[in-house]
Amino acid sequence: MIAAVPQRLRPLPDELATPMRYRLATCASGEPAGIATDRAEVLRYLGYRGQAIDEALEMRIEHIADELERALEPHGTSRIFSVAIATDASGQPCIRLAGSAIELHGRDAYRRLKDACAAAVFAVTLGMESERRLRALAARGPVAAAVGDAACTALVEAAADRIDATVRHAAAAYGLSSGTRFSCGYGDCPLSDQRALIDALDARRTLGITLAPSNLMIPTKSVTAIMGLFEGAPAHDAPTASCAGCTVRNGCAFRAHGDVCWRAPSPSAKESV
Numbered sequence: 445m446i447a448a449v450p451q452r453l454r455p456l457p458d459e460l461a462t463p464m465r466y467r468l469a470t471c472a473s474g475e476p477a478g479i480a481t482d483r484a485e486v487l488r489y490l491g492y493r494g495q496a497i498d499e500a501l502e503m504r505i506e507h508i509a510d511e512l513e514r515a516l517e518p519h520g521t522s523r524i525f526s527v528a529i530a531t532d533a534s535g536q537p538c539i540r541l542a543g544s545a546i547e548l549h550g551r552d553a554y555r556r557l558k559d560a561c562a563a564a565v566f567a568v569t570l571g572m573e574s575e576r577r578l579r580a581l582a583a584r585g586p587v588a589a590a591v592g593d594a595a596c597t598a599l600v601e602a603a604a605d606r607i608d609a610t611v612r613h614a615a616a617a618y619g620l621s622s623g624t625r626f627s628c629g630y631g632d633c634p635l636s637d638q639r640a641l642i643d644a645l646d647a648r649r650t651l652g653i654t655l656a657p658s659n660l661m662i663p664t665k666s667v668t669a670i671m672g673l674f675e676g677a678p679a680h681d682a683p684t685a686s687c688a689g690c691t692v693r694n695g696c697a698f699r700a701h702g703d704v705c706w707r708a709p710s711p712s713a714k715e716s717v
Contacts (some may be wrong), residue, residue: 552631
């Protein structure tokens with residue numbers, strides 16, 4: 445059993461405590477800082493592992509990815525909270541984020557955040573327009589549907605990477621280092637914890653994200669994440685993501701092909717958009 449450790453809350457600077465909202469332009473808009481759909485990631489989500497790709501499919505991927513970049517504008521929001529160690533209703537240690545109703549359960553979340561002085565929580569979505577575009581692509585046939593789904597996934601992950609990098613940069617300005625981000629549903633952090641994240645971010649109103657009874661997000665091309673912020677190097681947070689502790693690792697389609705579902709975020713973006 446993990447023992448809860450008392451922790452004094454660190455007051456956050458006003459800049460870090462203030463919620464941030466993001467409108468993320470895509471490269472199709474012509475803005476030099478626009479995010480792009482990583483074509484290699486699209487192929488990875490489609491299940492390609494180095495096979496030869498015929499020219500027709502390559503052109504279709506390029507056309508659909510470009511079409512979606514022109515049609516969609518990712519939006520996001522983030523907040524940073526002080527971290528408190530607590531005990532849940534079952535007597536197990538958990539992580540509470542001060543000033544919110546967020547309570548994170550499971551050994552994975554506890555180990556990642558128990559030494560953190562604060563935690564950043566963010567959400568990003570491609571909006572309901574992505575749902576309409578995906579339905580339209582499905583009407584074109586199964587190949588267009590699969591490519592569109594993969595391209596939207598790659599685009600929303602690129603948007604999450606941009607917010608991730610922006611939060612890291614803001615925290616670094618105050619001498620805080622950042623751990624790797626994780627999401628509810630990964631490891632043993634239950635998907636049900638996501639509901640409190642959506643509420644704390646006011647994501648229903650600001651981003652149009654709602655939750656199905658299964659706690660899956662609508663629009664489906666949405667991401668929520670949590671990232672620990674530390675005074676000094678993260679002591680219990682791996683420098684890269686890991687499959688260790690994932691509840692679906694034994695049946696993971698990525699691992700079956702020698703791959704992983706995660707990747708290191710891009711460190712290049714340093715300013716909010």
